[in-house]
Amino acid sequence: MNIADLNINIVMNPVYIPYMDKPQFLQIFFGGSSSGKSYWICQKIVLDNFNGANYLVCRNVAKTIRKSVFNEIKKAISAMGLNKYYRINSTDMEITCKLNNKQILFVGLDDPEKVKSITPINGVIERAFIEEATEVTKAALLQIKKRLRGRSQISKHIYLAFNPILKSHYIYKDYFKYWQDDKTSYEDQDICILKTTYKDNLFLTAEDRKLLEDETDQYFYEVYTLGNWGVLGHVIFKNWRVTDLSAEKRHFDHIFNGLDFGYSSDPNALIRCHLDRKRKKIYVFAEDGQAGMNDFELAAMCRKNCGEQYIGCDCAEPKTIDFLKEENINAYGVQKGADSINRGIRWLQGYEIIIDVTCQNFKNEIEQYHWREDKNGEPTRTPVDKFNHWLDALRYALEDEINDVRATAGVRI
Numbered sequence: 001m002n003i004a005d006l007n008i009n010i011v012m013n014p015v016y017i018p019y020m021d022k023p024q025f026l027q028i029f030f031g032g033s034s035s036g037k038s039y040w041i042c043q044k045i046v047l048d049n050f051n052g053a054n055y056l057v058c059r060n061v062a063k064t065i066r067k068s069v070f071n072e073i074k075k076a077i078s079a080m081g082l083n084k085y086y087r088i089n090s091t092d093m094e095i096t097c098k099l100n101n102k103q104i105l106f107v108g109l110d111d112p113e114k115v116k117s118i119t120p121i122n123g124v125i126e127r128a129f130i131e132e133a134t135e136v137t138k139a140a141l142l143q144i145k146k147r148l149r150g151r152s153q154i155s156k157h158i159y160l161a162f163n164p165i166l167k168s169h170y171i172y173k174d175y176f177k178y179w180q181d182d183k184t185s186y187e188d189q190d191i192c193i194l195k196t197t198y199k200d201n202l203f204l205t206a207e208d209r210k211l212l213e214d215e216t217d218q219y220f221y222e223v224y225t226l227g228n229w230g231v232l233g234h235v236i237f238k239n240w241r242v243t244d245l246s247a248e249k250r251h252f253d254h255i256f257n258g259l260d261f262g263y264s265s266d267p268n269a270l271i272r273c274h275l276d277r278k279r280k281k282i283y284v285f286a287e288d289g290q291a292g293m294n295d296f297e298l299a300a301m302c303r304k305n306c307g308e309q310y311i312g313c314d315c316a317e318p319k320t321i322d323f324l325k326e327e328n329i330n331a332y333g334v335q336k337g338a339d340s341i342n343r344g345i346r347w348l349q350g351y352e353i354i355i356d357v358t359c360q361n362f363k364n365e366i367e368q369y370h371w372r373e374d375k376n377g378e379p380t381r382t383p384v385d386k387f388n389h390w391l392d393a394l395r396y397a398l399e400d401e402i403n404d405v406r407a408t409a410g411v412r413i
């Protein structure tokens with residue numbers, strides 16, 4: 001059976017419809033926030049799969065998949081009324097079309113062995129979708145290309161979706177050579193590119209639109225509202241790098257934990273680090289958290305990650321801290337002085353920050369954290385208060401250390 005034989009109602013944003021059957025191997029869908037990229041690709045994946053294609057759906061870090069693209073695809077199957085044709089294995093994150101035994105498989109690129117070995121039950125992987133592709137290294141993207149080898153009647157494609165965070169990114173350098181900023185699409189033999197913004201998404205509420213239109217920071221407005229490649233002027237942290245800490249992690253013995261509480265759409269953000277004060281290094285080795293958790297889920301997350309260790313928390317939420325204490329979590333409120341953010345930043349700037357590959361949220365935040373600019377484009381002394389949840393959690397984790405330095409300044413020489 002082909003999808004066309006079913007009488008189903010699929011409502012797509014019109015801008016994407018011409019991209020249902022493009023011939024190019026690499027297909028790039030980038031642009032502003034809430035432009036409908038992920039939603040549409042998930043619709044397309046289900047339709048293609050129903051018509052016989054095996055898919056590999058990837059993100060840089062495995063643990064970010066379940067709550068994002070795996071859920072989106074399950075929702076797409078439901079919305080199209082195709083549940084009865086699908087078997088969904090949530091434990092292994094495998095989705096199988098019962099009619100043709102073709103699959104949608106999910107993998108985190110932080111598990112290279114799984115990337116190499118993952119195989120559908122019927123045929124080969126013909127198509128891969130990389131969600132939030134700017135998170136992915138060039139080497140990992142090449143690995144995925146390799147995975148699409150193998151004979152098949154079905155055309156092979158890689159689809160990328162992302163927000164264009166930085167013009168210095170390899171994706172821009174490698175695939176946007178002929179891109180013109182005043183156009184919204186590009187095509188040649190090998191690549192097709194489509195840029196979309198919230199204006200292309202007919203399903204947003206007036207409130208959603210206003211939130212994007214009201215963005216006051218130039219960088220965030222360019223990237224997330226207009227979908228243009230970002231250029232960051234006054235970044236706050238350059239003293240960081242990402243590496244695999246899985247071996248070192250076992251020896252960490254000077255551990256600090258921090259938690260920033262989420263409000264409505266903001267995430268609860270937990271961070272764990274090891275401090276090597278002598279060598280001036282901070283190892284950010286674990287993170288957890290997301291938006292929309294209740295207090296019990298929050299307590300469970302703290303317990304799972306930190307056990308009985310202390311966790312420095314935002315003192316603005318004493319009720320939540322009390323609740324965590326009742327749940328036997330060693331949470332304490334961090335006193336925030338008037339200049340605590342800037343003092344914390346200055347202190348952190350004196351260290352090398354080494355980030356484990358799995359700490360994707362922290363990496364995304366530190367990469368984009370920048371000073372607010374005045375009307376002449378000069379940096380102020382205020383960081384833009386956005387995308388800073390895991391970063392704030394790191395300051396809370398280390399707040400006592402930060403204050404110690406201040407209290408003894410002038411004493412140590």
Ligand SMILES: Nc1ncnc2c1ncn2[C@@H]1O[C@H](COP(=O)(O)OP(=O)(O)OP(=O)(O)O)[C@@H](O)[C@H]1O
Pocket residue numbers: 011012013031032033034035036037038039040162163201203204
């Ligand atoms: N065809 C559709 N039918 C119904 N709702 C839709 C459709 N397309 C998009 N939406 C709604 O718009 C929201 C935003 O779309 P989506 O998450 O795909 O944007 P995005 O471009 O991936 O954004 P981001 O860059 O932030 O990841 C979805 O969560 C969904 O509520």
Ligand SMILES: [Mg+2]
Pocket residue numbers: 037038039161
């Ligand atoms: Mg998306």
